[in-house]
Amino acid sequence: MSLDCKQVIEFFSLHQHPDLTNQEKFEYRRHLLECQVCQNEYEEMLHTAAVLESIPDPVPPPELVERIQTQIRQTHRRSILNFLVNPIARILVAMKLGPHPTFVNYTAMLFYLMLTIFMVKLTFFNSTKPSPVELTRPLSPEVRIVRLGDVKHASLKTVRIEKEESKEIPIESTSNDF
Amino acid sequence: MIPDEIYVQKTIEGNAEAFNELVQRHHARIYGLAYRMLGNPDDASDATQEAFLEAYKSIQSFQFQSKFLTWMYRVGINVCQQYKRKADSRERTLTSYAQDLQESTGRNANEHPDRVLLKTERDQLVQHAINQLPSKQRMVITLFYMQQMKYREIAELLDCSEGTVASRLNTAVKNLKSKLEGLSLH
Numbered sequence: 001m002s003l004d005c006k007q008v009i010e011f012f013s014l015h016q017h018p019d020l021t022n023q024e025k026f027e028y029r030r031h032l033l034e035c036q037v038c039q040n041e042y043e044e045m046l047h048t049a050a051v052l053e054s055i056p057d058p059v060p061p062p063e064l065v066e067r068i069q070t071q072i073r074q075t076h077r078r079s080i081l082n083f084l085v086n087p088i089a090r091i092l093v094a095m096k097l098g099p100h101p102t103f104v105n106y107t108a109m110l111f112y113l114m115l116t117i118f119m120v121k122l123t124f125f126n127s128t129k130p131s132p133v134e135l136t137r138p139l140s141p142e143v144r145i146v147r148l149g150d151v152k153h154a155s156l157k158t159v160r161i162e163k164e165e166s167k168e169i170p171i172e173s174t175s176n177d178f
Numbered sequence: 179m180i181p182d183e184i185y186v187q188k189t190i191e192g193n194a195e196a197f198n199e200l201v202q203r204h205h206a207r208i209y210g211l212a213y214r215m216l217g218n219p220d221d222a223s224d225a226t227q228e229a230f231l232e233a234y235k236s237i238q239s240f241q242f243q244s245k246f247l248t249w250m251y252r253v254g255i256n257v258c259q260q261y262k263r264k265a266d267s268r269e270r271t272l273t274s275y276a277q278d279l280q281e282s283t284g285r286n287a288n289e290h291p292d293r294v295l296l297k298t299e300r301d302q303l304v305q306h307a308i309n310q311l312p313s314k315q316r317m318v319i320t321l322f323y324m325q326q327m328k329y330r331e332i333a334e335l336l337d338c339s340e341g342t343v344a345s346r347l348n349t350a351v352k353n354l355k356s357k358l359e360g361l362s363l364h
C-alpha cells in the first residue's frame with residue numbers, strides 16, 4: 001500500500017481520523033518517517049497546535065458572576081409572582097405538560113383585561129333607557145301590533161287574538177282556628 | 179464536591195440559589211467559550227449572562243442523560259451563534275475595511291487601533307486568526323484546544339461524528355498555520 005502526501009496530510013496530520021485501522025495508522029506513520037515534505041507539514045501543525053494551547057484562558061470580569069446571579073434571583077422572584085397570579089400555570093407546570101407557563105400567564109392576563117373592559121362597559125356605559133331614535137323607528141312591515149281593548153296583539157300572517165284573562169287568584173283560606 | 183445534577187434537580191424544584199451555585203462553578207468556562215467565539219470581552223460577558231438566563235428558564239428541558247456542563251455548552255454555543263449572526267450583519271463593513279487595510283499595508287490587523295482588545299500582542303494575534311476562521315472550525319478549535327474537550331465530547335455537543343471533528347480540526351489548524359507561523363511559544 002502506497003500513500004501519497006495529500007492523503008497523509010489529510011488524515012494523519014495532528015488529528016487522526018478515529019476510524020483508521022491499526023494497519024492504516026502504521027502505514028501513515030511509516031510514510032511520515034520517510035517523507036520530508038510531510039514531516040515539515042507535521043512539524044508546522046504541531047507548532048500551531050502548541051501556540052493554540054499556550055494562550056491563557058480569558059479571565060471573566062470579576063463583576064460578571066454577581067451580575068448573572070442577581071438577574072437569576074430577579075427572574076426567580078418574577079416567576080413566583082406569576083405563579084401566585086395564575087394557578088392554571090401552576091397546574092400545568094406540576095403536570096409537566098402544556099404550553100410554557102409564561103405563555104399561559106400572558107394569555108390569562110389578556111383574558112382578565114378583556115373581562116375587566118367588558119365589565120366596566122357593562123356597568124358604566126350601558127343605559128337601559130331606549131334612545132329617542134329607537135322610539136321613532138317604524139316597526140317591521142310584517143308585524144303590526146294592534147291594540148283593541150282587551151286584545152293584546154295581532155299578527156297579519158296568522159291572525160291571533162289573545163284575550164287577556166283576568167286571573168283571579170283564589171285566596172286560600174286556611175283555617176287555623178285555635 | 180456535590181455533583182452538578184443535584185443542583186439542577188434543586189433548581190427544577192424552585193431553588194434559584196442552587197442554580198447560582200452552577201453559575202459560580204461554570205461561568206468562567208462559558209465565558210472562555212464566548213470570548214473565543216465572539217472575539218471581544220464585552221460581547222462575551224453579555225453572551226455568558228444570556229446563556230445562563232436561557233439555561234435557567236429552560237432547565238425543565240434538561241434530561242439528566244448528559245452532563246450539565248455539556249448541556250450548558252450547547253446553550254452557550256446557541257447564544258453565541260445568535261450573537262455572531264447579529265454582529266456579522268452589524269460589523270461587516272468594519273471588518274472588510276480592516277481586512278482591506280491589512281492587505282494594502284501588508285501589516286497585521288492587530289496593529290489597527292480598533293483591534294487593540296487583548297492584553298498582549300501575541301494573544302491578540304491568535305484571537306484575530308481564530309476570528310477569521312469559519313464558524314464551525316472556530317468552534318472545534320475552541321473546544322479542543324481552549325476548553326480541552328475530547329473528540330467524543332465535541333462530537334456529542336455539535337451533533338456530528340468524531341471523524342468530522344478530526345477533519346475539521348485538521349483543516350482549522352492548517353488554516354491557522356500560516357497566520358501563526360512566526361509566533362514563539364511564550
Ligand SMILES: [Zn+2]
Nearest residue numbers: 005035037038
Ligand atoms: Zn509525504
